[in-house]
Amino acid sequence: MSEFLEAESTVTVKSKQDESRKAIFNISKEKNFPEWFGEICKVAELADIRYGVKGFTPFLPWSVMSMEIMFDLYEAALQRKDHLPMLFPTVIPESNLIKEAEHVEGFTPQVFWISEVGTGERLEERLALRPTSETAIYPMYALWVRSWRDLPLKRYQRCSVFRSEVKSTRPFLRGREFLWIESHNVFATHEEAKAQVLEDLETTKEVVTEQFGIPVMVFKRTQWDKFPGGVNTYAADTLMPDGKVIQLPSTHDLGDNFARAFDIKYVNEDNELVYAYQTCYGPAISRIYGAMISVHGDDKGLRLPYKLAPYQVVIVPIFKVENEEDVMDYCHRFRNLLQQAGIRVYLDDDEATPGWKFNYWEMKGVPIRAEIGPREMSEETVVLFRRDLMKRETVPLADVVSHIVALGEDIDQTLRKQAEAKFEGLIVDADRMGEIRDAVERGKIARIPFCTTEMDGLECAEEIKAQTGGEIRGTRIDVEEKPDGVCVVCGRPAREVVYVARSY
RNA sequence: GGGUCGGUGGUCUAGCUUGGUAUGAUUCUUGGUUCGGGACCAAGAGGUCGCGAGUUCAAAUCUCGUCCGGCCCA
Structure with missing residues (x-):
């Protein structure tokens, strides 16, 4: 018996070695996505995970050349729509970071702080490495915006931001430093700001889908899942090979919340001093790159779009x-x-x-x-x-x-x-917990009647997460959907149709 | 954050149970022969076994801690 086992295992080992020698890369993307992703990063020389600081990863020429192209295409699209580039410092003084109450509550747990220089000399005021740049930029906007003639103000920057993620990190898809474009806009009215949100979603489709070839579904996020300090968040999700969705660009209607916190006022045509309205938009290029290679790749490795390939x-x-x-x-x-x-x-x-x-x-x-x-x-x-x-x-x-x-x-x-x-056939209607679980486990997106996306729907959302593993991605904005029946969880009349999927 | 598995030349890996000279492949360098779907020969280079402490005459191997990473879960 033991002889037999020994013979078996020797054969297995040998054939494994032969396999690996034969193939530079041969991993089933659908069956074993985590391994596929990790190996392709190494073998195709995209990123080197050996840097030794959790969540921080050197990116290598083959990925950087494509990401540079993606930046250029994205920025060209923004510039066509009258956004202009700027570059802000990486550090934010603590006094600015904490000006908007919800914002500081949302981001502080993830902030990296600089508190001393040189040989232990304490700074008078701590400096944050930007987790996002609202609180860096808006004090300056308060100086720049004086009159209705200064509006709309549409600016963006290409930079990296820092967040001490608690979720497990991996190259491109979730790092503690990541590369993005952030666009920050100021408008005279809330209506104009809302129109900008729609324009951003158009830009997402134009660039991410039409140019990068990544299909997305756009959702209005729930109140408990929105940008801290904003009024509403809208975000594009795409589907990864393991059946989980991942958030790509998101755009935020900030209302006048930040204008009030940072005192961004302008004199309108009637000579009244009033608060401005704002939006911000954040396509994370490194994450989009990770999604791009995952969506297009196959078992033999990468398949880069002609537009994005370092060598065409x-x-x-x-x-x-x-x-x-x-x-x-x-x-x-x-x-x-x-x-x-x-x-x-x-x-x-x-x-x-x-x-x-x-x-x-x-x-x-x-x-x-x-x-x-x-x-x-x-x-x-x-x-x-x-x-x-x-x-x-x-x-x-x-x-x-x-x-x-x-x-x-x-x-x-x-x-x-x-x-x-x-993407076809991805959406499955469900109105019972078991159906949601089945759908989510098969990598589908469940469409369900739900009580409310206001804060008092949070408990029901947590129940869904606990029972099915799926998260509520939000409501559709590109199609009008009227709910029928009652909330899957609490039985109250459903006010919304929401979508549930496992996610990154 | 919780669970779990792991860390040995650049890469992959044997050795760990039972403590005593570091295993093989690949990569790399040089020279030569090759080249229509993963060629070959010869010589050479490359490792304080993640880090720290402990046990021991002796630690890659045992113990504890720590850092980093993979996977699963929140």
């Missing part, structure tokens, strides 16, 4: 010793052609064999690979391979630039459609 095309030369020089010349010619057309292209002239390079760049998610050998050279063609569908075609050199541009467009469309297909 990688050239793999194939040659024998006797024709190496000619093939490389042809490759350089091809590379120059693409560079002149503004395509991000990389010629892989490493020692490794073509087969190894194929697998490596597939794992890294480069959308298009050009294979160039003696055959292509003599025919004046290139072989193009698309990572998303793993398909090859031969294209004449004369047409290749326009072909690649069209192919890139098609790849982005395909990735987006595949992601959107996963």
Whole structure:
């Protein structure tokens, strides 16, 4: 018996080793998402978790190059809508941080403080590392906003923020320092502020969905889940491969709460001094990047959209010793052609064999690979391979630039459609606890009648969380929904239709 | 925050039960042969076994603490 077991286990170990040697990357994203995510961060060189401070992670070129592109695309969209960039200091004096009561209560547990300098010399006033920048920016806004002619004031900054998260951290998706854009806007009226919230949600769809290919569902959050100090929070959720939803950009209607706390007043057209209304919007680029690779990736690794890939095309030369020089010349010619057309292209002239390079760049998610050998050279063609569908075609050199541009467009469309297909059938109607639990456990989003999203609905929400593991994501704002019946938990008449899912 | 499992060259890993010279692969460097789906040969480099304390003649190994990480749960 023991002999038999020993023989068994030896065989298992051996085959495991063979497997891992064969594959640069081969993990089922659907079946084992946590492992998939951790391994791809390491193998594709996205982030290095060995920094040694909890929740702080160095990001590496392959992820940073894509995140830079994402920043640029996002900022371009904001600038098209009349937002202008600015940069504020990282530190916030304590006296400013605590000016808005609900805000300070919400964020203080997560604040990193600077309380001394040099060899233990205490600061007169503690400085917070910004967990978000309202309390840094708004004292200045109070100085900048004087007249109705100064409004609307629409500004944003690209920066990192610091939050001592209690939830378990992981690269990109939840760090204690993360990269984002935060937009802070001031308006004359609440109506204008509310219109800005809708514009932000449009921007989210335009950038996150149309350009990054990540489908989202937009919710108005409940009162217990809103931004501390705000009036209402609206946020886009997307679905991760493990069936949990994750919050992507959120936008907040701040009403005049912060204007009152920070004394942001303007003189209106009737020469009256009145409080302004504000909104803020915070797309976290590092988190969106984490969601992006998770949504698009497959069991062989990353699948980067053409728009976001650091290299849109990688050239793999194939040659024998006797024709190496000619093939490389042809490759350089091809590379120059693409560079002149503004395509991000990389010629892989490493020692490794073509087969190894194929697998490596597939794992890294480069959308298009050009294979160039003696055959292509003599025919004046290139072989193009698309990572998303793993398909090859031969294209004449004369047409290749326009072909690649069209192919890139098609790849982005395909990735987006595949992601959107996963959203179909996601919503399941339920009006009993058991049904909610079933739906949530299958990675679905349950749509249920619920008493209220005001604060006195919190107890019912906690009961749902305890019994099903799902959280209330909020109510829809893009569709009007009238509840029918009673609250699933308390039996009071339902005032809202809410959505329940497991979440990050 | 609670539970649980873990930390050995850059990476993965053997050794830990039963304390006594650190195992293998891969990566990396150099040279050579290769190159249309994961090539090969030769030589070389690389580890205070996470950190700290304790037990011991002796600790990767046993004990305690601590930091970091994975997973599950709140």
